[in-house]
Amino acid sequence: xxxxxxxxxxxxxxxxxxxxxxxxxxxxxxxxxxxxxxxxxxxxxxxxxxxxxxxxxxxxxxxxxxxxxxxxxxxxxxxxxxxxxxxxxxxxxxxxxxxxxxxxxxxxxxxxxxxxxxxxxxxxxxxxxxxxxxxxxxxxxxxxxxxxxxxxxxxxxxxxxxxxxxxxxxxxxxxxxxxxxxxxxxxxxxxxxxxxxxxxxxxxxxxxxxxxxxxxxxxxxxxxxxxxxxxxxxxxxxxxxxxxxxxxxxxxxxxxxxxxxxxxxxxxxxxxxxxxxxxxxxxxxxxxxxxxxxxxxxxxxxxxxxxxxxxxxxxxxxxxxxxxxxxxxxxxxxxxxxxxxxxxxxxxxxxxxxxxxxxxxxxxxxxxxxxxxxxxxxxxxxxxxxxxxxxxxxxxxxxx
Amino acid sequence: xxxxxxxxxxxxxxxxxxxxxxxxxxxxxxxxxxxxxxxxxxxxxxxxxxxxxxxxxxxxxxxxxxxxxxxxxxxxxxxxxxxxxxxxxxxxxxxxxxxxxxxxxxxxxxxxxxxxxxxxxxxxxxxxxxxxxxxxxxxxxxxxxxxxxxxxxxxxxxxxxxxxxxxxxxxxxxxxxxxxxxxxxxxxxxxxxxxxxxxxxxxxxxxxxxxxxxxxxxxxxxxxxxxxxxxxxxxxxxxxxxxxxxxxxxxxxxxxxxxxxxxxxxxxxxxxxxxxxxxxxxxxxxxxxxxxxxxxxxxxxxxxxxxxxxxxxxxxxxxxxxxxxxxxxxxxxxxxxxxxxxxxxxxxxxxxxxxxxxxxxxxxxxxxxxxxxxxxxxxxxxxxxxxxxxxxxxxxxxxx
Numbered sequence: 001x002x003x004x005x006x007x008x009x010x011x012x013x014x015x016x017x018x019x020x021x022x023x024x025x026x027x028x029x030x031x032x033x034x035x036x037x038x039x040x041x042x043x044x045x046x047x048x049x050x051x052x053x054x055x056x057x058x059x060x061x062x063x064x065x066x067x068x069x070x071x072x073x074x075x076x077x078x079x080x081x082x083x084x085x086x087x088x089x090x091x092x093x094x095x096x097x098x099x100x101x102x103x104x105x106x107x108x109x110x111x112x113x114x115x116x117x118x119x120x121x122x123x124x125x126x127x128x129x130x131x132x133x134x135x136x137x138x139x140x141x142x143x144x145x146x147x148x149x150x151x152x153x154x155x156x157x158x159x160x161x162x163x164x165x166x167x168x169x170x171x172x173x174x175x176x177x178x179x180x181x182x183x184x185x186x187x188x189x190x191x192x193x194x195x196x197x198x199x200x201x202x203x204x205x206x207x208x209x210x211x212x213x214x215x216x217x218x219x220x221x222x223x224x225x226x227x228x229x230x231x232x233x234x235x236x237x238x239x240x241x242x243x244x245x246x247x248x249x250x251x252x253x254x255x256x257x258x259x260x261x262x263x264x265x266x267x268x269x270x271x272x273x274x275x276x277x278x279x280x281x282x283x284x285x286x287x288x289x290x291x292x293x294x295x296x297x298x299x300x301x302x303x304x305x306x307x308x309x310x311x312x313x314x315x316x317x318x319x320x321x322x323x324x325x326x327x328x329x330x331x332x333x334x335x336x337x338x339x340x341x342x343x344x345x346x347x348x349x350x351x352x353x354x355x356x357x358x359x360x361x362x363x364x365x366x367x368x369x370x371x372x373x374x375x376x377x378x379x380x381x382x383x384x385x386x387x388x389x390x391x392x393x394x395x396x397x398x399x400x
Numbered sequence: 401x402x403x404x405x406x407x408x409x410x411x412x413x414x415x416x417x418x419x420x421x422x423x424x425x426x427x428x429x430x431x432x433x434x435x436x437x438x439x440x441x442x443x444x445x446x447x448x449x450x451x452x453x454x455x456x457x458x459x460x461x462x463x464x465x466x467x468x469x470x471x472x473x474x475x476x477x478x479x480x481x482x483x484x485x486x487x488x489x490x491x492x493x494x495x496x497x498x499x500x501x502x503x504x505x506x507x508x509x510x511x512x513x514x515x516x517x518x519x520x521x522x523x524x525x526x527x528x529x530x531x532x533x534x535x536x537x538x539x540x541x542x543x544x545x546x547x548x549x550x551x552x553x554x555x556x557x558x559x560x561x562x563x564x565x566x567x568x569x570x571x572x573x574x575x576x577x578x579x580x581x582x583x584x585x586x587x588x589x590x591x592x593x594x595x596x597x598x599x600x601x602x603x604x605x606x607x608x609x610x611x612x613x614x615x616x617x618x619x620x621x622x623x624x625x626x627x628x629x630x631x632x633x634x635x636x637x638x639x640x641x642x643x644x645x646x647x648x649x650x651x652x653x654x655x656x657x658x659x660x661x662x663x664x665x666x667x668x669x670x671x672x673x674x675x676x677x678x679x680x681x682x683x684x685x686x687x688x689x690x691x692x693x694x695x696x697x698x699x700x701x702x703x704x705x706x707x708x709x710x711x712x713x714x715x716x717x718x719x720x721x722x723x724x725x726x727x728x729x730x731x732x733x734x735x736x737x738x739x740x741x742x743x744x745x746x747x748x749x750x751x752x753x754x755x756x757x758x759x760x761x762x763x764x765x766x767x768x769x770x771x772x773x774x775x776x777x778x779x780x781x782x783x784x785x786x787x788x789x790x791x792x793x794x795x796x797x798x799x800x
Contacts, residue, residue: 062786
């Protein structure tokens with residue numbers, strides 16, 4: 001559904017929606033048992049919610065498409081993930097609470113290792129500790145190149161963000177990160193004439209960084225990618241008339257949520273702490289996006305059993321959410337991350353929606369194979385928000 | 401999914417995809433047994449593949465829309481069948497390996513019978529043998545009308561192609577074929593001013609053909625339809641980075657496949673011969689479109705039992721495909737052709753997808769009624785290629 005139409009028919013109300021995103025939730029069957037991670041996990045609380053609610057399967061972007069975290073989450077928030085695709089630099093900047101101005105250009109940076117010939121030998125500089133990253137960022141931060149002010153801010157381990165602030169910058173430049181080792185870093189080139197100045201300044205920055213980092217092996221060079229500008233998305237407040245908040249231990253997801261106008265709530269990063277934060281702040285907002293990262297990380301590591309355990313931990317903690325009696329609870333993922341594939345995948349993601357007003361189906365367990373038969377069917381993730389809003393009685397009739 | 405995005409995220413790899421199209425596969429239940437053609441046929445091999453794979457139902461164009469062969473196949477290849485609709489003349493020209501130039505206009509022709517009053521008495525001239533058609537085409541071929549060169553080439557039986565090559569031609573002219581008997585042939589008129597010259601030349605061609613064919617009863621006149629120009633479709637090589645090939649005994653399907661850049665493989669026309677061709681050429685390509693025509697012809701003839709037998713023959717021959725162990729096997733049809741309707745229909749078409757990476761469902765037989773409960777759900781046929789590509793691990797992640 002078109003956001004303009006949702007904006008017209010949405011209406012504020014005291015009802016509350018909780019969107020629980022179990023990152024990378026969907027899986028593939030363990031060849032030995034024929035059961036996915038979610039099907040293997042003991043999840044009595046999720047199964048009860050599935051029994052009382054209505055289930056289905058979502059396609060985050062489109063069948064066959066493996067989404068990155070950004071399109072996966074934008075779709076969950078109701079934004080078209082194709083037309084709203086957002087650069088990595090912006091996402092990382094948002095994740096560290098960097099207040100990006102409208103003309104700022106952000107890029108994602110890695111500290112990396114290069115050998116004497118200038119070839120990249122480690123794209124992550126041995127995953128230096130965050131403290132070292134912070135120290136190195138201080139070396140580079142505050143440079144001014146041809147009138148453009150640079151901000152260099154640590155993220156975590158080897159990762160940092162660089163923000164270029166000045167007149168006449170455009171984001172259409174290529175990455176310096178070759179995305180492989182054994183080759184030199186790439187020249188940053190303008191992809192259109194408007195970006196010539198940006199390419200020149202980024203190139204100078206890389207040269208200066210190389211000099212300043214010379215004595216800091218293994219972090220003796222930088223790699224930049226995802227030069228991008230903050231997009232102008234309508235906020236969830238504008239579209240849905242919601243007062244939304246995000247509870248996420250991992251910076252990138254807070255950044256994504258901020259991009260659509262969510263308030264970031266201070267929280268500990270464990271599952272238990274996130275649910276405690278929800279309880280503490282429950283009175284203050286009417287929409288909560290609660291993000292669980294561990295399932296995706298376990299899937300990416302190929303650790304089937306750990307993913308099972310984290311799903312079980314979420315299930316154990318779930319009464320902390322259900323006892324608050326939200327009007328609408330949605331549980332799903334931003335994409336599948338099967339341990340078998342050790343990465344994001346294209347497979348559809350189970351979803352359950354619970355509300356006093358849902359039309360229940362016959363699904364009695366929250367699993368990939370049961371959700372095939374759910375009353376929500378298989379549908380694009382962008383339709384979740386209209387469904388959640390409807391079940392919270394926050395959408396008025398369309399048309400006379 | 402937008403082809404531009406698929407083009408960005410597709411990547412070459414050694415994995416192989418086989419798309420087995422059983423033309424007109426979907427059916428309607430025999431009132432005596434309550435079973436469709438596919439449900440009546442004994443198909444142990446397809447059922448086994450359905451058990452190991454994942455099933456669903458496709459809509460070739462859109463629910464309720466009965467597709468012609470061209471949109472049905474374009475959708476299977478991932479091209480939007482509405483915006484890419486291709487004229488019949490072009491499809492026929494492609495099917496006989498006619499090398500259409502960018503400005504050429506092609507029309508499908510029938511030799512037909514007209515009586516002394518000029519009324520059509522047989523739109524197919526008693527289905528004259530191909531040899532006779534070839535002889536008559538030689539009579540008409542090579543005419544030059546107002547500087548426009550005409551190519552008249554036999555297809556099969558009463559069918560031929562005429563290609564107009566010259567400056568200033570446009571395809572927007574009406575058909576001369578009235579699509580019924582007992583009426584006169586229609587005047588060819590321009591549907592816009594740019595096509596005035598085309599209409600004039602086609603009208604002169606029809607007049608000259610009438611004179612030249614006067615002594616060749618029953619083939620004493622021509623009917624023309626589907627004036628059209630070769631469209632500019634991106635090839636499957638460009639979009640998917642595939643090296644694709646077609647195995648089809650029937651010219652039109654080879655023509656369609658060529659239009660999207662597939663290599664045409666020489667093959668015998670029987671099911672067995674087509675599977676032998678697949679085996680012989682298996683090493684040389686990474687995508688095979690294998691087309692089975694007989695099911696559609698049987699459906700068009702209203703011959704329920706023959707359609708059943710042909711499906712059983714495909715099933716018998718299937719080990720010739722599965723023994724090659726393609727990474728992805730897709731079995732489906734371009735539309736339904738229920739014997740009860742004696743023609744193409746709008747009913748959704750069963751699909752099965754087998755791959756090491758598919759998330760299996762509980763479907764244990766390949767049939768219309770079982771596929772309703774498949775894990776792929778019901779979806780537009782244009783999504784088959786992204787799904788096949790994903791399961792062959794040929795698509796990279798979309799977005800950061």
